[in-house]
Amino acid sequence: xxxxxxxxxxxxxxxxxxxxxxxxxxxxxxxxxxxxxxxxxxxxxxxxxxxxxxxxxxxxxxxxxxxxxxxxxxxxxxxxxxxxxxxxxxxxxxxxxxxxxxxxxxxxxxxxxxxxxxxxxxxxxxxxxxxxxxxxxxxxxxxxxxxxxxxxxxxxxxxxxxxxxxxxxxxxxxxxxxxxxxxxxxxxxxxxxxxxxxxxxxxxxxxxxxxxxxxxxxxxxxxxxxxxxxxxxxxxxxxxxxxxxxxxxxxxxxxxxxxxxxxxxxxxxxxxxxxxxxxxxxxxxxxxxxxxxxxxxxxxxxxxxxxxxxxxxxxxxxxxxxxxxxxxxxxxxxxxxxxxxxxxxxxxxxxxxxxxxxxxxxxxxxxxxxxxxxxxxxxxxxxxxxxxxxxxxxxxxxxxxxxxxxxxxxxxxxxxxxxxxxxxxxxxxxxxxxxxxxxxxxxxxxxxxxxxxxxxxxx
Amino acid sequence: xxxxxxxxxxxxxxxxxxxxxxxxxxxxxxxxxxxxxxxxxxxxxxxxxxxxxxxxxxxxxxxxxxxxxxxxxxxxxxxxxxxxxxxxxxxxxxxxxxxxxxxxxxxxxxxxxxxxxxxxxxxxxxxxxxxxxxxxxxxxxxxxxxxxxxxxxxxxxxxxxxxxxxxxxxxxxxxxxxxxxxxxxxxxxxxxxxxxxxxxxxxxxxxxxxxxxxxxxxxxxxxxxxxxxxxxxxxxxxxxxxxxxxxxxxxxxxxxxxxxxxxxxxxxxxxxxxxxxxxxxxxxxxxxxxxxxxxxxxxxxxxxxxxxxxxxxxxxxxxxxxxxxxxxxxxxxxxxxxxxxxx
Numbered sequence: 001x002x003x004x005x006x007x008x009x010x011x012x013x014x015x016x017x018x019x020x021x022x023x024x025x026x027x028x029x030x031x032x033x034x035x036x037x038x039x040x041x042x043x044x045x046x047x048x049x050x051x052x053x054x055x056x057x058x059x060x061x062x063x064x065x066x067x068x069x070x071x072x073x074x075x076x077x078x079x080x081x082x083x084x085x086x087x088x089x090x091x092x093x094x095x096x097x098x099x100x101x102x103x104x105x106x107x108x109x110x111x112x113x114x115x116x117x118x119x120x121x122x123x124x125x126x127x128x129x130x131x132x133x134x135x136x137x138x139x140x141x142x143x144x145x146x147x148x149x150x151x152x153x154x155x156x157x158x159x160x161x162x163x164x165x166x167x168x169x170x171x172x173x174x175x176x177x178x179x180x181x182x183x184x185x186x187x188x189x190x191x192x193x194x195x196x197x198x199x200x201x202x203x204x205x206x207x208x209x210x211x212x213x214x215x216x217x218x219x220x221x222x223x224x225x226x227x228x229x230x231x232x233x234x235x236x237x238x239x240x241x242x243x244x245x246x247x248x249x250x251x252x253x254x255x256x257x258x259x260x261x262x263x264x265x266x267x268x269x270x271x272x273x274x275x276x277x278x279x280x281x282x283x284x285x286x287x288x289x290x291x292x293x294x295x296x297x298x299x300x301x302x303x304x305x306x307x308x309x310x311x312x313x314x315x316x317x318x319x320x321x322x323x324x325x326x327x328x329x330x331x332x333x334x335x336x337x338x339x340x341x342x343x344x345x346x347x348x349x350x351x352x353x354x355x356x357x358x359x360x361x362x363x364x365x366x367x368x369x370x371x372x373x374x375x376x377x378x379x380x381x382x383x384x385x386x387x388x389x390x391x392x393x394x395x396x397x398x399x400x401x402x403x404x405x406x407x408x409x410x411x412x413x414x415x416x417x418x419x420x421x422x423x424x425x426x427x428x429x430x431x432x433x434x435x436x437x438x439x440x441x442x443x444x445x446x447x448x449x450x451x452x453x454x455x456x457x458x459x
Numbered sequence: 460x461x462x463x464x465x466x467x468x469x470x471x472x473x474x475x476x477x478x479x480x481x482x483x484x485x486x487x488x489x490x491x492x493x494x495x496x497x498x499x500x501x502x503x504x505x506x507x508x509x510x511x512x513x514x515x516x517x518x519x520x521x522x523x524x525x526x527x528x529x530x531x532x533x534x535x536x537x538x539x540x541x542x543x544x545x546x547x548x549x550x551x552x553x554x555x556x557x558x559x560x561x562x563x564x565x566x567x568x569x570x571x572x573x574x575x576x577x578x579x580x581x582x583x584x585x586x587x588x589x590x591x592x593x594x595x596x597x598x599x600x601x602x603x604x605x606x607x608x609x610x611x612x613x614x615x616x617x618x619x620x621x622x623x624x625x626x627x628x629x630x631x632x633x634x635x636x637x638x639x640x641x642x643x644x645x646x647x648x649x650x651x652x653x654x655x656x657x658x659x660x661x662x663x664x665x666x667x668x669x670x671x672x673x674x675x676x677x678x679x680x681x682x683x684x685x686x687x688x689x690x691x692x693x694x695x696x697x698x699x700x701x702x703x704x705x706x707x708x709x710x711x712x713x714x715x716x717x718x719x720x721x722x723x724x725x726x727x728x729x730x731x732x733x734x735x736x737x738x739x740x741x742x743x744x745x746x747x748x749x750x751x752x753x754x755x756x757x758x759x760x761x762x763x764x765x766x767x768x769x770x771x772x773x774x775x776x777x778x779x780x781x782x783x784x785x786x787x788x789x790x791x792x793x794x795x796x797x798x799x800x801x802x
Contacts, residue, residue, distance in 0.1 A: 006614040007607065042607050186460035190467065404634065430463070434470050441475070445624065446631035 001042040001160075003250045004203055004448075011039070016257050025181040032155045032178070032258070039160035040123070047122045050087075055157050057083065058132045059150055065139050066146035077140040081133055088129045091121055096322035124164035126319060130289055132157060135171040137293055144171045152178050161254040165247050167265040168285040174260070182259035187426055194437065195253025198420045201440040203246030205447045206409050210239040213402045218373055221383040228398040229386045235402060236373050237366045238409040241269065244283070249420050267421050268413065270365075273357040274345075275336050278365060290316050306341065310334035320372070325380060329371040336364065416440070475624070482623040482630075492636070493629035496555050499548050500562055508568040510542045515559055516575025516723075518549035522771040523723040524573075525781045532785035547575065553703045560707050564714035571792060572711050573784075576704075576720040576742045576753055577770075700738065704745045712751075719788060720746060720753040724780060726769035727760030752791045754784070 001008045015035045019028050041048040061080035068076050089097075105112055135156070138144040147153045155178050162169055217224055217232035224232065248265035255262040269282035279287045290312050298308040310331070317330015367387075374380035416436065419425045425433065482489050491497040503513070512533070514524055530543040546559055556574075563569055619625050629635060708718045722739060739755060746753040765776030772780055 001607075005611055006618070007611045010614065186464045190460065190464045401634070426460075430466060430470070433467060434474065437467075437471060438474055441471075442478075442631050445628045446635075448628065 001039045003247060003254075004200060007042075008039075011035070012254060012257075019258055020184055025179065026151065028182070028258075029149075029151045029155050029178060032159060033151060036155065036158045036160040036163060040158060040163060043123055050122050050125075051128070051158060054084075054087065054128070054132070055154055058136065058157065059153050061136055062139055062146055062153070063148075065136060073140045077136055080136050084129050084133055084136075088125055091125055093318075093322045127166050127168055128157060128163060130286075130293075130319075131168050134168070134289060134293055138171060144175075147171070147175050149179075159255075159260075161251045161258075161260075162262055165244070165251075166283075166285055167248055167251060167263050168289050169262060173263060177260045185259060187423075188256045188259050188261075191423060191426055192253040192256030194425045194433075195249050195256060195420060197253075197437055197440050197444070198416055199246040199249030199251075199253060200444050201246075201412070201416075202242040202249065202420075205440075205443040206405065206412060207239045207243035207246060209405050209447055210235040210242075210402075210409070213399065213405075214239050214373065218375070218379065218383065221379065221386050224386055225394055226386065226392040227394060228402075229383065231398045231402055231406065233366050233369065233383075233387065234406055236369050237270070237362075238406060240369065240372070241266070241282075242409065245420075264421060268417050270362055270413075271358075273354055273361055275333065275340055275361065275365070278361060279333075279337075286316070286319075306338045309337050309341065313337060324377060325371045325374060328377075329368055332368045332371065479622060479624045482627050486623050486627060489623075489627040489630040493627060493632075495548060496551070499546055500559060503544070503546055503559060503562040503566070506544050506566065506568075507542065508566075510544045510566070510568055511570045512541055512543040512573065513563050513566070513569050513571075514543065514545040514547055514573045514575075515556055515563065516545075516547035516573075516721075517551050517577065518547070519577050519723045519770055520573075520575040520721065521545060521547035521549060522767060522773075523777060523780050524784060525777050528778055528781035529785045532782040533789055536786055536789035557703070557707060557710075560710055564711055564716065569716055571717040571719065571788075573719050573721050573788065574704075574707065576722040576755070577738075701741055701745045704742070705749060708745075708749045708751055712749075717792060718749075718751045719791065720751065721784065722753065722755040722757050724756040724761045724765070724772065724776070726766045727762070729757075729760065729769040754787055754791070756780075756783075 001011060015031060019031050022028055022031065037048060040051060058080070061076065061083075065073055065076050065080070102112060135144065139146055147156065152175060156169075156171060156175050159169075159174065159178075213232055214236045217229065217235075221229065245266040252262045252264070263285055265284050267281040267284065269278050272278035272281055294315060295308055295312040298311060299305075300308060311334070313334030314327065314330045317326045317328070317333065320326045320329070367384075370380050370383050370387075374383055419428075419436075428436075491501045506513070512530070514520060514526070514529075524545050524547070526543040526545040529545075530541055533541050533543070546563070548555075551559075560572070560574075563572055624631075704720070708720075711718050720742060722742065739757060742753055742755075761772075761776060765772055765779060767773040767776075
C-alpha cells in the first residue's frame, strides 16, 4: 500500500478510529499488527511469508540470546546477524555478486555459467533487517530488555508506519510506546495530521513533479545543454530529498496519530555546510545505525579512524543498492569525510566563508547524486561530460516549469521545512495553520497526477 | 487542544466545501483553464469585435507570426487599422482546427482568416473540447487486475465523479491559475506569450519592440491563386488533407470570411523534403479548386539566424516574417475591397 494512495488514507483512518475506540493496549497491538500485515501484503502478499519467517526466527533469536550465558550470547548473536545478512544478501546482492564474479573470472580466462539469484526484492527488506539486527545487538549488549510478547515484538518488527522505508527505529524507542497504554493527545494527533499533509505535499507536489524532468535528463544526458543539465541535477537533489523526507514525515505523522513518536529522519540537510553535518541531517536514523553498529565495532575513533570512516560510508553506499554506482557514491562520501577530517577548518568564522562552504557542499553532494541516479556507470560519465567538459552549449533555455519547480522547492523548504522537524506547528495561530494546510492540500490535489513509487522502496 | 483540533477541522472542511461550491458554479471556466485548447477556444469567443484578422495553425504559424507586429505592418501597408489574433497553438490537430474555425466563423467582426498550410496532424488524439474530461493517469501496479488496484481505481473514480474540486484539480495549479489573466489581458499581452519558454523575457520583448526593417535576404513567397479547377486526389493521406482544407475553407467562406492559406517558412534542410513537396502540391491543387490563395514560403529555406529549428522561427525570424506576411497578405487580399463594399 502506498502512502500516496486513497486506499492508504482510507485504511489508515479506519485503523486509527479502531485503535482509539478500544481501551486495552493488547487489543491495540492486535489492531496494529493486523493493519501492518494487511499494509505489507497489500502490495504483494507472498512477501508476507518472508516477513513472517523473519519475525519468527528473530523472535527465537532474541529469546535465545536473552537466555544464553555471556560466552554463548556472542555466538548466537553472530549466527543471528549472519542469517539476517544472508537473507538480505540473497535477495538484494546475489545478482550483483554473481555478475561481478562472472565478470572477474571472465577477465582471468575462466568462463562459468550465470549463477542463480533472486529476481524478487522484498519491499523494505534493508530497513527491517537493519532494525532487527540493531535490536539483537542491543539485547546482547544489555542495552534493551528482551521483549517476551510475540505480539509486541511483531508490531515492533513490522509497524506499518515505518516498515517499508524507515525511519529505522531502535527497540528502546518503540517497544515501550507499544507496551504502555497510550492516552489520546490531541496535540500529537493534530501534529500527525499536519505531518501527513506536509509529507504528501513534499512527495506529490515537489518530488513527483520534478521526477519527469529528472527521468528525461538521465535517460539521455547528451540531449541536454549545460544549464539544463545542472538544473536537472539540482532537480534530482530536490526530488530525492522530498521523496524520502516526504515518506519519513508521513511515517512520523502516522505514528503520532497513534500517539507513537518515531525519530526524526531529516533535518533540512541541504542547509549543511560540511559533509559531516550533512550526514547528521540526512537519513539520520541510518547514519546513527551505521555509526553504532558498523563504525564503532570497526574501531570507531579509537583506531584507524579514516579507514573506519571510509569503510562505513562504502558499505552505506552498498546498502542503498547493489551496483557499482552506489559503491562509488558511498566511496565518494567516505573519501570526502576523510578529507574533511584531515584538513582542519581554519576559516569557518570568516565572513562569506560559510556561504562558500554551503555552495561547495551543495554542489559536491549534487555531483555525487549523479552516481546515485544514473542507471549505469556509462550514463553517469555521460552526464558528467555534459556538466563539466567543454564545449558548453547554451542555445535553448531550460524549461520554465523546471525552474519554477526548483524555486517552489526552495520556497516550500523555507516556508514549512522547519515545521516538519519539530512541534512548532502547534504554536502557530489558527489562521496560519489553516492557510498552510489548505494551500498544501490544494497543491497535493492539483499535482496528484500519477502515483509514483517512493524511491527508497527499492533499498 | 481538543477544542483547537475541532475548530481546525471545521474551518478546513468549511473552506474546502466553499471551494467545491465555487468550482461547481464555474466548472466550465475551470475546465477551460486547465486545457490549452479550451482556453484558446474561449479566447476566440471573447476576442473583441475589432479583431478583423484571425490566424489558425499549429506551433509553426504560432512561432512565425507575431500578431501585433503583423497588425501594425498591415496598417502601414493598407493605411487602415486592423486588429489581428493569432489563434495558432502547438499540438493542434484537424479536429481542433475545425472547431476553432467554427468559432471564428461565428465572429462577425472577422473579415479574413489566415490558415496554416503545413502538416497538422491527422491522427485522432484524445481531444478535450467538451471540457469534462480530466483523467487520473495512475501508474498501473505489477498486476493491473488485482483487487488492490481495482479498489484504488474505484475509489478514485468515485471521488472524481462526486467532487468538482477533484475533477478540475489541474486548474488549481499555480501556473494554470495565472491563465485567469490571459483573457483579461489579451488586448495588451499576446495570449501566445504565456505559453512560451521564458515567459517574462518574451512579454518584455513583445511589449518593447517595434516593427523591424525587412532584410533583403528574407523570403518572397510563391503565390498560388485559385482558378476553380477540380482537385483530383492522389493518396489517401493527401485526400484527407484536401478534404479537411475544403471543409474548413467552405465553412469560413460561407460565413463571409476571406481565406488565405499560408505555408510558413522552413530551414534550408527542410526544403528538399519529398513529403513536404507532395503536401504543398496538394495545397496548391485544393487552392485552385477553392478559388482562394496560397502564400507558399517554403520554396527557399531560411538561414539559421531566423530559426529555432528547421520548421520553427525564432524571435528574429518571427519579427521579420510577420512584416513580410503583412506585406504579402495586403497585396493579395480583398479586404480593402470588402471594406469598401461595406462602406
